[in-house]
Amino acid sequence: MKPYYDSDGITIYHGDCRDVLPSLPKVDLVLTDYPYGNMTDYGAYEDTKENLVCLIKDTMPLILSQSDVSLIACGIANVFYFPSPKWILSWHWQHTNSGSSHWGFNNWQPILAYGDDPYLKNGLGRRQDCCPYSQRQIERLEGHPCPKPLDIWRWFLLRGSINATDLILDPFMGSGTTLRAAKDLGRKAIGIEIEERYCEIAAKRMSQMVLSL
Numbered sequence: 001m002k003p004y005y006d007s008d009g010i011t012i013y014h015g016d017c018r019d020v021l022p023s024l025p026k027v028d029l030v031l032t033d034y035p036y037g038n039m040t041d042y043g044a045y046e047d048t049k050e051n052l053v054c055l056i057k058d059t060m061p062l063i064l065s066q067s068d069v070s071l072i073a074c075g076i077a078n079v080f081y082f083p084s085p086k087w088i089l090s091w092h093w094q095h096t097n098s099g100s101s102h103w104g105f106n107n108w109q110p111i112l113a114y115g116d117d118p119y120l121k122n123g124l125g126r127r128q129d130c131c132p133y134s135q136r137q138i139e140r141l142e143g144h145p146c147p148k149p150l151d152i153w154r155w156f157l158l159r160g161s162i163n164a165t166d167l168i169l170d171p172f173m174g175s176g177t178t179l180r181a182a183k184d185l186g187r188k189a190i191g192i193e194i195e196e197r198y199c200e201i202a203a204k205r206m207s208q209m210v211l212s213l
Contacts, residue, residue, distance in 0.1 A: 004196075005203040009188035010179050012206075014199045017171035017192040021062040024190060028166035030063050031157055031178045033073040033148055040146060043195040056081055063171060069115035069160045073148070076106050085112040089159065091131040091152050111156060118162045131155045147174065153181040161187060176202025 001020060005012035013020045035045060037052035045051070060083055063070055071089065074082055076099075092108035099106055108130075119127050131152055157178070161168060164186045170178035173191030175198050182189035183206060193199050 004199045005206060007206065008183070010183055010206050011190045012173065012176070012179070012199055012202055013190070013192045014194075014196050015192060016194050018058050018062070020192045021059070021066065021171060024066065024169070025167070027067050027169040027190070028069065028163070029157070029160045030067040030070040030072070030169045030171065031153070031160060031181075032063075032071075032170045032172045033146070033174065033178075034075070034078070034172055036075040036146070037078060038075075043197065045194055052078065053081055059171065064114055067115070067169065069113075069118060071156055071160045072112040072114070074110060074112055076101060076108070076110055079110055079112070082112055083114075085114050086116070087113040087129065089113050089129045089131075089156070091133055091155075113160075118160065122162060124162065127159060131159075148177045150177055150180060150184075153177045154185060157181045157185060157187070161185075173202055174198050176205045180205050 001013055001015060001023065003011050004014040035042060035047045035052055035055065037047060037049035040047045063072075064083070072082065072085075079088075089111040090108045091111065113129075117127070119125060133149065133152055157168065166187055168178065168182045168187050168189040169191075170189070171192045173179065173193040176191060179189045179191045179202060191202060193202065
């Protein structure tokens, strides 16, 4: 498949990840944010609970077979639809509520972790499994309904990737936050997105200069 965008170690494919994943090389880290099954308007994908369950069934075996480590943002209501992770990392809002749940407000969001902790595996000691977040400042990107905070995504990318030579994959790329984080941190990355207008947003973000961290 011809890339939608390919420059400076960042590659974007416009298509269904179920079609693209089998042709990709094995990667060091998958960092991705699945749809939530709550009827969010993503454009080309109909975000029903039934479609999400099918998507998980179709894609998780591919993701886990092609990555050493996978960190999956799943939405707190969907944790039990996914294969059992090795651990659950999280990020949580401080001094505010991020959403409602069956038990009131939820202040945290799970990140399902598959594979071995790269820091422990390489004798680099223990690291935190939770990323605190004190300010709810999310970049609004030309109408994307569910962007993630870039600084949180950099934190999780560094939590799952210890080498600058690592290859990162996001099969549900959206507006390209994983790829932007990878570029800022000097990693190569591949993104896949079914909605073309989000590919365009991501490509524009990739053309920006690397941010000073």
